[in-house]
Amino acid sequence: MSDLLRGTAVQVAAAVNARQASALEVTEAMLAHVEGVEPGVGAYLTRLDESARSHAARVDRRVRSGESLPLAGVPVAVKDNMCLDGTRTTAASKILAGWVSPYTATAVQRIIDAGGIPIGKSNLDEFAMGSSCENSALGITHNPYDPTRVPGGSSGGSAAAVAAHEATIGLGSDTGGSIREPAAFCNLVGFKPTYGRISRYGLIAFASSLDQIGPLTRTVADAALAYEVMAGYDPMDSTSVQRDVETTGKPLPGDLTGVRVGIVREFDLAKLGAEAASLYQRAYGDLQKLGADLVEVALPTAEYGLATYYLIAPAECSSNLSRFDGIRYGLRVEGDDVTQTYEQTRAAGFGPEVKRRILIGTHALSSGYYDAYYVRAQKARTLIARDFAKAFEACDLIACPAASTPAFEFHAKSDPYSMYLMDYYTIPMSLAGLPALSVPCGWITPAGGTVPMPMGLQLTGPLFAERALLGAAHVYEQATRHAGAHAPQIGGAR
Amino acid sequence: MSGTTGAAAAGYEAVIGIECHVELKTQTKMFCGCLNEFGGEPNTKVCPVCLGLPGALPVPNLRAIEHMIRSGLAFEAAIPAFSKFDRKNYFYPDMPKDYQISQYDMPLTQGGVVRYWLEDGTIKECRLVRIHLEEDTGKSTHAGSGDGRIAGSAYSLVDFNRAGVPLMECVSEPDIRSAEEAVAFLEALKRTFVQLGVSDVKMEEGSLRCDANVSIRPIGAHELGTKTEIKNMNSFRSVQRAIDSEIARQVALVTSGGRVIQETRGWDEVHATTHSMRSKEEAHDYRYFPDPDLPPLEVSENTVGWLRVELPESVIRRFTRYTGEYGLNVQQATQLIDNPSLAEYFDACVALSENPAQSVNFVLGDLSRLANETGVAIYASPVVPKHVAELIALLDGKTINSKIAKDLLERMWSGGGSPKAIVEREGLAQTSDPGAVAKFVDQVLAANGDAVAQYRAGKTNVLGFLVGQVMKASGGKADPALVQTMMTQRLA
Numbered sequence: 006m007s008d009l010l011r012g013t014a015v016q017v018a019a020a021v022n023a024r025q026a027s028a029l030e031v032t033e034a035m036l037a038h039v040e041g042v043e044p045g046v047g048a049y050l051t052r053l054d055e056s057a058r059s060h061a062a063r064v065d066r067r068v069r070s071g072e073s074l075p076l077a078g079v080p081v082a083v084k085d086n087m088c089l090d091g092t093r094t095t096a097a098s099k100i101l102a103g104w105v106s107p108y109t110a111t112a113v114q115r116i117i118d119a120g121g122i123p124i125g126k127s128n129l130d131e132f133a134m135g136s137s138c139e140n141s142a143l144g145i146t147h148n149p150y151d152p153t154r155v156p157g158g159s160s161g162g163s164a165a166a167v168a169a170h171e172a173t174i175g176l177g178s179d180t181g182g183s184i185r186e187p188a189a190f191c192n193l194v195g196f197k198p199t200y201g202r203i204s205r206y207g208l209i210a211f212a213s214s215l216d217q218i219g220p221l222t223r224t225v226a227d228a229a230l231a232y233e234v235m236a237g238y239d240p241m242d243s244t245s246v247q248r249d250v251e252t253t254g255k256p257l258p259g260d261l262t263g264v265r266v267g268i269v270r271e272f273d274l275a276k277l278g279a280e281a282a283s284l285y286q287r288a289y290g291d292l293q294k295l296g297a298d299l300v301e302v303a304l305p306t307a308e309y310g311l312a313t314y315y316l317i318a319p320a321e322c323s324s325n326l327s328r329f330d331g332i333r334y335g336l337r338v339e340g341d342d343v344t345q346t347y348e349q350t351r352a353a354g355f356g357p358e359v360k361r362r363i364l365i366g367t368h369a370l371s372s373g374y375y376d377a378y379y380v381r382a383q384k385a386r387t388l389i390a391r392d393f394a395k396a397f398e399a400c401d402l403i404a405c406p407a408a409s410t411p412a413f414e415f416h417a418k419s420d421p422y423s424m425y426l427m428d429y430y431t432i433p434m435s436l437a438g439l440p441a442l443s444v445p446c447g448w449i450t451p452a453g454g455t456v457p458m459p460m461g462l463q464l465t466g467p468l469f470a471e472r473a474l475l476g477a478a479h480v481y482e483q484a485t486r487h488a489g490a491h492a493p494q495i496g497g498a499r
Numbered sequence: 500m501s502g503t504t505g506a507a508a509a510g511y512e513a514v515i516g517i518e519c520h521v522e523l524k525t526q527t528k529m530f531c532g533c534l535n536e537f538g539g540e541p542n543t544k545v546c547p548v549c550l551g552l553p554g555a556l557p558v559p560n561l562r563a564i565e566h567m568i569r570s571g572l573a574f575e576a577a578i579p580a581f582s583k584f585d586r587k588n589y590f591y592p593d594m595p596k597d598y599q600i601s602q603y604d605m606p607l608t609q610g611g612v613v614r615y616w617l618e619d620g621t622i623k624e625c626r627l628v629r630i631h632l633e634e635d636t637g638k639s640t641h642a643g644s645g646d647g648r649i650a651g652s653a654y655s656l657v658d659f660n661r662a663g664v665p666l667m668e669c670v671s672e673p674d675i676r677s678a679e680e681a682v683a684f685l686e687a688l689k690r691t692f693v694q695l696g697v698s699d700v701k702m703e704e705g706s707l708r709c710d711a712n713v714s715i716r717p718i719g720a721h722e723l724g725t726k727t728e729i730k731n732m733n734s735f736r737s738v739q740r741a742i743d744s745e746i747a748r749q750v751a752l753v754t755s756g757g758r759v760i761q762e763t764r765g766w767d768e769v770h771a772t773t774h775s776m777r778s779k780e781e782a783h784d785y786r787y788f789p790d791p792d793l794p795p796l797e798v799s800e801n802t803v804g805w806l807r808v809e810l811p812e813s814v815i816r817r818f819t820r821y822t823g824e825y826g827l828n829v830q831q832a833t834q835l836i837d838n839p840s841l842a843e844y845f846d847a848c849v850a851l852s853e854n855p856a857q858s859v860n861f862v863l864g865d866l867s868r869l870a871n872e873t874g875v876a877i878y879a880s881p882v883v884p885k886h887v888a889e890l891i892a893l894l895d896g897k898t899i900n901s902k903i904a905k906d907l908l909e910r911m912w913s914g915g916g917s918p919k920a921i922v923e924r925e926g927l928a929q930t931s932d933p934g935a936v937a938k939f940v941d942q943v944l945a946a947n948g949d950a951v952a953q954y955r956a957g958k959t960n961v962l963g964f965l966v967g968q969v970m971k972a973s974g975g976k977a978d979p980a981l982v983q984t985m986m987t988q989r990l991a
């Protein structure tokens with residue numbers, strides 16, 4: 006059974022479908038492992054032991070009745086900004102600390118219907134705002150590769166859970182890099198599909214025009230599997246796309262012959278330091294060795310990504326988070342009148358980063374500032390998307406770093422702006438709605454660190470080119486096998 | 500004296516614009532699958548979407564959008580190819596998301612004109628700025644504050660059954676000049692919405708709510724005066740009274756050297772006055788922005804074309820047809836138009852009989868009376884328009900007289916079928932044969948010597964009595980006009 010704990014989702018599902026192991030056995034083993042390592046990791050805000058057992062029993066019944074389920078018995082960490090009927094769903098905020106969702110997010114339901122077993126609700130930066138998980142109001146999550154370091158964010162809990170083998174698939178949401186950056190920090194594959202591919206129904210909104218659910222896994226094949234289960238039109242989400250999902254189920258390519266990989270002229274690797282620069286140079290070289298043609302592409306407006314993002318995302322969040330007012334659900338701090346109740350509830354319920362973004366967003370939407378901030382940001386967003394479209398005339402995929410540094414130590418980024426810079430490489434793709442993933446590409450021992458930490462290569466494709474993107478990432482992963490070079494300090498050998 | 504005539508006497512005219520909210524009649528709410536029904540146990544018609552639960556998302560109701568386009572087309576509004584939903588941000592306990600999904604700068608319909616008529620038949624026009632689509636809020640009940648307002652209340656109860664009901668907001672240009680016109684304008688809107696089936700327009704259930712922007716200016720001036728916005732008008736009657744009262748207040752204020760300030764004023768039905776609710780300085784910044792959960796709406800020319808073709812005859816077109824072409828009076832035309840199924844029935848009678856005057860007499864007269872007495876609607880009764888047309892033909896051809904017609908209608912109402920068949924079967928045809936009528940006349944003259952003597956002595960009003968006797972003697976079948984002529988001749 007411990008083999009299956011370390012196994013991939015593809016392997017677990019195959020074993021359960023072949024009835025070599027039952028979903029319940031896998032689940033029990035997983036729950037025991039979680040119990041053991043969780044004190045050192047802190048991946049989960051809520052553990053779902055009982056419901057996991059009953060889900061597993063149901064999967065076993067379905068398998069016994071002859072069904073073959075794509076995720077039969079696969080343990081899944083669900084980021085705690087996704088609703089799951091009857092479970093506490095907090096967005097890692099004090100304002101929702103006691104809220105039990107009465108319904109299930111579409112993506113989570115599809116995972117469950119496919120045989121996946123939710124093991125727990127995983128930690129995140131409050132309302133998915135952050136890049137280290139340190140903005141969680143409800144718990145601290147450690148990086149399993151070095152517990153003195155952050156797991157990344159905002160999907161840090163799911164990343165840490167999968168890295169420490171506390172789940173086989175982690176569900177994350179990515180608004181400006183919240184899947185890709187923690188994947189890079191935790192030696193995982195983190196995949197953000199095209200905006201609209203996976204329903205947002207039941208995902209607690211941060212920035213509606215950017216939020217996208219995706220998987221964090223230990224292999225590209227597992228990411229593809231989880232993606233295919235979750236993707237597809239949902240009538241409950243007006244922004245979900247009505248377009249067939251190409252499956253990767255067919256054999257993936259063995260090399261990258263003829264694939265044109267764009268290297269972004271404006272992304273100066275030297276800024277990352279010599280060690281990281283040479284690591285990425287080697288990664289690009291490996292792509293070339295696998296048959297890819299490297300071409301230089303220009304993204305002249307990408308440098309405005311951060312500024313654009315930090316207007317659009319806060320503007321949307323300032324409105325999305327209005328509903329947390331103490332009236333209908335969640336925290337209420339009673340005041341003398343309704344206005345005071347609003348003020349006291351929100352003052353006590355939201356953490357500093359959330360408040361900062363609500364203030365920025367409220368200001369950006371205010372009359373007199375709207376044109377200068379929000380409208381201009383939307384125009385910049387259009388230009389950035391146009392730059393990408395132009396770049397993809399010359400290339401099939403774009404390769405670049407997923408994050409500027411490996412995982413940093415707790416409290417290392419004390420001013421907000423230095424934290425915002427962590428998403429420098431991931432934000433432009435989010436603004437353009439493009440599919441992008443992070444795949445392990447090597448290790449760096451950070452200055453002052455004692456152990457090597459993983460780095461991630463980001464691959465980005467044109468809209469809806471998920472299959473090509475996953476195919477290329479699979480080839481690179483299989484040829485380089487960087488992920489297996491080191492084991493996590495917590496959670497056991499890989 | 501109404502506010503308007505008072506204003507005119509003081510040398511002022513009123514300038515009025517109307518903003519009204521109309522709940523659309525759809526099976527489900529605007530952005531979720533909950534039933535759109537009035538009333539019910541509080542918080543029973545709710546779901547994660549209309550409760551604004553974390554993670555829930557809106558999906559637009561296409562039928563509501565269709566209702567909007569049809570309403571716009573009925574008033575000759577432009578239907579832009581692109582439209583979008585925006586968020587209007589403000590905190591209120593009965594608004595679940597603390598923003599309302601509405602439309603800011605790209606409404607579904609733009610412009611248009613409402614043509615309406617006053618009681619004397621004068622036709623007026625009021626241009627529309629726009630009609631846009633939004634979602635309704637829930638309903639709060641505030642306890643312990645005395646005036647039912649949230650300020651000072653001990654606690655409040657919120658019912659979200661209404662939250663998310665599709666609501667259209669019609670905004671008019673300030674083309675209205677009196678309270679009477681304002682009410683006539685609203686009635687015209689109501690008639691159109693009812694006719695199109697887009698709303699029930701029941702003010703008492705809150706499915707029509709309206710605000711009025713009122714200002715005054717010296718007669719002949721072109722500049723607009725400072726306006727106040729009047730709220731809390733719960734019936735057409737209170738619209739009339741509130742506007743009149745506000746015009747009078749503004750005129751009194753200005754003629755005594757005062758100045759109108761821009762503010763929102765609430766209508767107080769009990770004291771028949773408006774009172775200040777908030778001034779412009781307290782106005783909200785709603786921070787409108789496009790709702791990222793809802794992609795822009797595309798309305799194809801094809802869709803608009805189809806909806807336009809399928810529109811019924813407009814209310815004002817029907818009014819001018821009735822009063823112009825058909826010669827009905829304003830009251831008759833209004834009565835028919837206010838009852839679309841009656842109007843349709845009437846139109847069918849006219850189409851078959853080509854006699855609008857007689858048709859309207861039957862439809863609004865005997866048939867309406869029978870409908871009232873029996874509680875059966877005319878269109879649901881056994882009397883079909885074809886039979887009404889037959890009856891009119893029998894009358895026009897003098898085959899029967901109006902008394903027989905009345906009797907026949909009663910029998911048709913109780914399932915008698917074709918009046919022509921009844922007349923033929925029972926020999927009810929009117930006697931217009933001079934020989935036969937003369938026989939009855941002579942009989943009556945012979946039997947009523949006193950009356951004849953009175954007539955000849957100058958008491959000519961006994962003629963009616965004598966004619967009546969002839970009708971009676973003929974079993975009602977004698978042609979009354981012929982009897983009258985013959986009788987007058989014999990008595991001369």
Ligand SMILES: [Zn+2]
Pocket residue numbers: 528531532533544545546547548549550663
């Ligand atoms: Zn609902």
